[in-house]
Amino acid sequence: MSDSSSTVDAASSPVVAVRDVQFSLAGRPVFQGLDLQARRGAITAIMGPSGTGKTTLLRLITGQIEPAAGSVTVFGESLATQDRDARYAMRRRMGMLFQNGALLTDLTVFENVAFPVRAHARLPEPVLRQLVLTKLQAVGLRGAADLMPAQLSGGMARRVALARAIVMDPELLIYDEPFVGLDPISMGVIVRLIGRIHRALGITTIVVSHDVAELAALADHSYLLSGGKVVAAGTPAELAASAQPAVRQFMAGEADGPVAFHYPADDYRAQLLGGRR
Amino acid sequence: MIVAALRRVGTVALFLVRILAQCPAALAKPRAIVHQIHNCGARSLIIIMLSGLFVGMVLGLQGYDLLQRFGSESALGVAAALGLLKELGPVVTALLFAGRAGTALASEIGLMRATDQLTAMEMMAVDPVRHVIAPRLLGGIVALPLLVAIFDVIGLFGAQLVGVGMMGVDAGAFWSQMQAAVELRDVAEGLTKSLFFGVACSLVAVYEGFHAEPTAEGVGLATTRTVVVSSVLTLLIDYLLTAAFLAR
Numbered sequence A: 001m002s003d004s005s006s007t008v009d010a011a012s013s014p015v016v017a018v019r020d021v022q023f024s025l026a027g028r029p030v031f032q033g034l035d036l037q038a039r040r041g042a043i044t045a046i047m048g049p050s051g052t053g054k055t056t057l058l059r060l061i062t063g064q065i066e067p068a069a070g071s072v073t074v075f076g077e078s079l080a081t082q083d084r085d086a087r088y089a090m091r092r093r094m095g096m097l098f099q100n101g102a103l104l105t106d107l108t109v110f111e112n113v114a115f116p117v118r119a120h121a122r123l124p125e126p127v128l129r130q131l132v133l134t135k136l137q138a139v140g141l142r143g144a145a146d147l148m149p150a151q152l153s154g155g156m157a158r159r160v161a162l163a164r165a166i167v168m169d170p171e172l173l174i175y176d177e178p179f180v181g182l183d184p185i186s187m188g189v190i191v192r193l194i195g196r197i198h199r200a201l202g203i204t205t206i207v208v209s210h211d212v213a214e215l216a217a218l219a220d221h222s223y224l225l226s227g228g229k230v231v232a233a234g235t236p237a238e239l240a241a242s243a244q245p246a247v248r249q250f251m252a253g254e255a256d257g258p259v260a261f262h263y264p265a266d267d268y269r270a271q272l273l274g275g276r277r
Numbered sequence B: 001m002i003v004a005a006l007r008r009v010g011t012v013a014l015f016l017v018r019i020l021a022q023c024p025a026a027l028a029k030p031r032a033i034v035h036q037i038h039n040c041g042a043r044s045l046i047i048i049m050l051s052g053l054f055v056g057m058v059l060g061l062q063g064y065d066l067l068q069r070f071g072s073e074s075a076l077g078v079a080a081a082l083g084l085l086k087e088l089g090p091v092v093t094a095l096l097f098a099g100r101a102g103t104a105l106a107s108e109i110g111l112m113r114a115t116d117q118l119t120a121m122e123m124m125a126v127d128p129v130r131h132v133i134a135p136r137l138l139g140g141i142v143a144l145p146l147l148v149a150i151f152d153v154i155g156l157f158g159a160q161l162v163g164v165g166m167m168g169v170d171a172g173a174f175w176s177q178m179q180a181a182v183e184l185r186d187v188a189e190g191l192t193k194s195l196f197f198g199v200a201c202s203l204v205a206v207y208e209g210f211h212a213e214p215t216a217e218g219v220g221l222a223t224t225r226t227v228v229v230s231s232v233l234t235l236l237i238d239y240l241l242t243a244a245f246l247a248r
Helices: A002-012 A054-061 A084-091 A109-120 A125-138 A154-166 A184-201 A212-218 A236-240 A245-252 A268-274 B002-027 B030-040 B042-068 B073-114 B117-123 B128-166 B171-181 B184-210 B216-247
Strands: A016-025 A028-038 A043-047 A069-074 A094-097 A172-176 A204-208 A221-226 A229-234
Touching: A016 A054, A028 A043, A028 A054, A028 A229, A043 A054, A043 A184, A043 A212, A054 A069, A054 A172, A054 A204, A094 A154, A094 B117, A109 A125, A109 A154, A125 A154, A125 A184, A154 A184, A172 A184, A184 A204, A184 A212, A212 A236, A221 A236, A221 A245, A229 A236, A229 A245, A236 A245, B002 B030, B002 B128, B002 B184, B030 B042, B030 B073, B030 B128, B042 B073, B042 B128, B073 B117, B073 B128, B073 B171, B073 B184, B073 B216, B117 B128, B128 B171, B128 B184, B184 B216
Parallel strands: A043 A204, A043 A221, A094 A172, A172 A204
Antiparallel strands: A016 A028, A016 A069, A221 A229
């Protein structure tokens, strides 16, 4: 009885839970009571305008920084009580795609993908080769195995980084702004890959981005951050139908609204006539 | 200011302890260390050899000018050898090492920080200190004494080129007096200094690179600080070691 209930608990419990998190950066409050969670097996989108702390949130979730108050729980374990070994053990269960790919520039594409495997497992070279080529094939870059990162386009670099992120078969895959700076073809490729990898591996996925259309096609559940809090949550359709001004402004890409077009400044007329800068 | 300086020294010392803890694991992969010896050492060879030659030639000129006033120009070999082995070789090589290999190390690691490569390693549960920092520190520590040895040899050749070839000092006297006067402990003194300088210069470079602000300006600042701190530290350590050797 207890075995089956704990199995159900594990299956239904969120993989990532952020509760009442407060965090400041250089004295500026970034999060003031942030609450959100990523359900097991779902694609969770975290959206928000630039500067709302989306990447900071990922750093909190991955244990790179610690909140001033509140808790972050990943795989049911609070990050606050983790030592370094426990944190590394947790990170072995997750993969992360960085905004710029973050490929190791002195290694070939093949060696970049093989890097985490070489660091953590002692696989015979033929097995390692097969594993790496399989992952590169999955992202369509098996033919680029011998290239150096400097020879790749932005989209290709991100696909290699994706192959590296999945090479250890993670349970949780985190994408930090995966669509930034990509041409429409590369963006379409990344959108398809995120969905395909999510389904094929049966993993939990978190995508942080401000690209509304791409996330609408992917996400099971979305959060919209603004002013250090979650201002809206729901399916992409629910967010699109929201009447909240902050949500409407973001989803429709309006220049002015709760997020003001003008940075706070003194009176325009007084400044022009007063001769001050 | 003193508290800040002490705190910085403490941070660097803790960083060194962290690297030393990872050195056994790094030594298990000697290929990475050999690669770094090549990076720091072989790529600095031209500048070290050229500088060694010119420093030796200047030493030949100045030494001859000084010694001939006392009618002792045949001791030029001894003067050049002791000057190079004990002082000029280790110090000038360390200063050049800080400017060539140290800045390369600091900017490389700083750029890895700025482009999230170090963070990516952390996210793959791979310790960047073990995989990036320890091999570079060990490579630098091995490379510098080797460069010093090469600098010394080329420097002696330069001194001989000027002293014997141009100033007419007897070649037999030049080499035989050097052989008779220079002792193993003189060589050991230079090598000991070069080991200390190797640790200091490499540690400063990897520390500054690892802790660089992840911006273009931050990497530039880290590179500049590497040269300044390494150079001052080299001269300070040189004084302390020289005083310690003379006090024995």
